[in-house]
Amino acid sequence: MSQDHHMESALAGAVWRASSYSGGQGNCVEVADNIPTLAGAAWRISTYSGGQGECVEVADNIPSVIPVRDSKLPTGPVITFTPHAWRTFIAHLG
Template sequence: MDLTGAIWRKSTRSSGNSGNCVEVADNLARVVAVRDSKDRQGPVLTFTPNTWRSFLAYAKQR
């Protein structure tokens, strides 16, 4: 998957976690990408925008 145009941003929940952060790129047309901020060259999880929105809605309830 080509993520060349991805604009990565840290999660707003990441501050103060001693570097345990995730970064999200949600500016792409058909995919939302998530990666570990400590391993930017490592694996990337990808989700459809609908799946990502569902995940966020669920996580906000917790």
């Protein structure tokens, strides 16, 4: 099964809306406010966070998607990566 299919499955049931940051000119960014898959996310502080209160949290217990959020805004927005994209991103940090 492809990474894209896994991501689509992980986002099934999400409620999408146009971002408040979109300009309304047809080039909108959509965000999901409620992603059922993330209900079971086990969040942890990323090992790449500096420990000075500017932390990124990651949940790596969901096989089909890697969600990332700001630790200061636990109910705020979440960006999601496919596992392959996340590994590629992490590989380039070191």
